[in-house]
Amino acid sequence: MSGRRVGTGGVVRNEVAKLRHLRVGLVAGLMVLGMVALTLLSTLTSAVFADPARRSWDVPLAGLSLAVPLVCPLLLALVASRMVDVEHQGGGWLLNATSGTTPGVLCRAKLVTGAGVVVVVTAVTHLSVWALGRLAGIDAPVPVGLWLGFAAAGLAVNLVVLALHVVLSATVDNQLVALGTGLLGTVVAVFGSGFPAWSAHLTPWGYYSLVAAAGYEGQDLVRTSPSCFSVLVLTVTAAALFGLVTSRFDRQETR
Amino acid sequence: MDTVTTTGLTKSYGRQVVVQGLDLRVPEGCVYGFLGPNGSGKSTTMKMLLSLVRPTAGEVLVLGEPMNRSTRRRQLARIGSLIESPPGYGHLTGGENLRLVQRSLGLDEAQVDRAVRSVRLEEQLDKKVAHYSLGMKQRLGIAMALAREPRLLVLDEPTNGLDPAGIEEIRELLRRLAGRGVTVMVSSHLLGEVDKAADVFGILSAGRLLFQGSREQLFAAAVPDLLIDTSDPHRARAVLDDRVAARVDGGSLRIPGIDDQGTARVVADLVGAGAPVYGVRREEQSLEDVFMDLTRGGRL
Secondary structure (H helix, E strand, C coil), X not given: CCCCCCCHHHHHHHHHHHCCCCCHHHHHHHHHHHHHHHHHHHHHCCHXXXXXXXXXXXXXXXXXXXXXXXXXXXXXXXXXXXXHHHHHHHCHHHHHHCCXXXXXXXXXXXXXXXXXXXXXXXXXXXXXHHHHHHHCCCCCCCCHHHXXXXXXXXXXXXXXXXXXXXXXXXXXXXXXXXXXXHHHHHHHHHHHHHCCXXXXXXXXHHHHHHCCCEEEECCEEEECCCCHHHHHHHHHHHHHHHHHXXXXXXXXXXX | CEEEEEEEEEEEECCEXXXXXXXXXEECCCEEEEECCCCCCHHHHHHHHCCCCCCXXXXXXXXXXXXXXXXXXXXXXXXXXXXXXXXXXXXXXXXXXXXHHHHHHCCXXXXXXXXXXXXXXXXXXXXXXXXXXXXXXXXXXXXXXXXXCCCEEEEECCCCCCCHHHHHHHHHHHHHHHHCCCEEEEEECCHHHHCCCCXXXXXXXXXXXXXXXXXXXXXXXXXXXXXXXXXXXXXXXXXXXXXXXXXXXXXXXXXXXXXXXXXXXXXXXXXXXXXXXXXXXXXXXXXXXXXXXXXXXXXX
16 A cells, blocks of 8 residues: 655655756856856946955945846746746646645745755855955955845845745746746846835835845945845745745645 | 445536536446546546545545545545646656655655556666657656555546557556556546456546446447348338338338337338338447447437
């Protein structure tokens, strides 16, 4: 007769196994490379950085604050799309449902797996920027609190965007829709800082402008504080909505 | 004991009734051929048996226990299934796909090995599923269903797209499984594909069960046309007038849907009227003819 049932851990392990050959590692590498390269570029071309007396961590933090919204929305859409599309292509929803793993459970496991990738990307990116900053001659003390807040808030927004894309890719078979949404998200994220703060709260991508640790106001470099409360509200709301939607997936019947 | 029992099983989407009042009885250890034209409701019925689709009315008992949302997870551990197109992650190898199933059901290596041997897929496990032929994908799908060593195997059109050798191989497999005590329910829109393997048939048309029983019962239930050989079929038809729906067919008179007593009366009338009768016979029918007749007319 049949074997013993495995819990959520087994479903997540399966999701990790499915990542093989999906080139998610490559996409993650591109995310790190893209964010670090853009940060480096904006740092080295900054007039503030050119002056050794004014050289501070605010310069790479401003660069990274711009690089994150430029790189993450589209590549997160790609990560989610690659993870979910295999279920559409391989009849995976039905295969798992006939083994007792419903689509909602599968989506939650995909988010956990994707979140692991995003955490690693965030950690490697921030550590790389710190290391390159040191190599580039920034000797000022690291603003640890600000940086950790920025990293944590950015990670939270990335996870919300990833969750949105997991749901979107699962709902719409045509992955061009998901990628198009990611592209649109990039535009909203990049230009979000040019709009009033209230408008940034309207979409998940707008929150990228709320987590910036530093930025330029004209020629002036300004240190900003990530809006941790707003991000917390977004995260809690998104978690509740994700739970609600995936529970609905669990109750949906196949046709 | 019946492995699957349904009572008044019905499914509607809005006003469209897809399956209506099915009372299925699938005996233990048999191969149950679930037949019907495309769109007759076979897949929907199978999905209801697996609780993937919620019935609008009626109930399903599998292995003596109700099959519904609350019992599904436990029940599915002893039901293998292959619904619609064969599953398989194309970017992974056959072996990697099987390991996913092994992990999600907590199976041991030996169970997976036995399933692989059953479908003779040992040599293909290192190949990516994207490079599999349709036949290999079907066999992988069946291996995934068999790995849990199920008591009930539900296969939806498993021979779709297979060549004759592949179809024969699936038939053999079904017979072997039934021989081991596994109840196999297999659907097809082509009788010929499951005819030789099935012991019991259920025939569905437009969501209704037209027939359920053995091959012998199916033949007995379907009345083949009566052919009366006579030298003057036009006169014979005139004699019978409009008492029976007779028509001239070459040198014979063809009378559909007439039983033995009716046959005796017709022959007596013809002889009494002096019409020369030199042969009375039933048209030879294959099971395929019976099936076509049933599903075309929606009747027995």
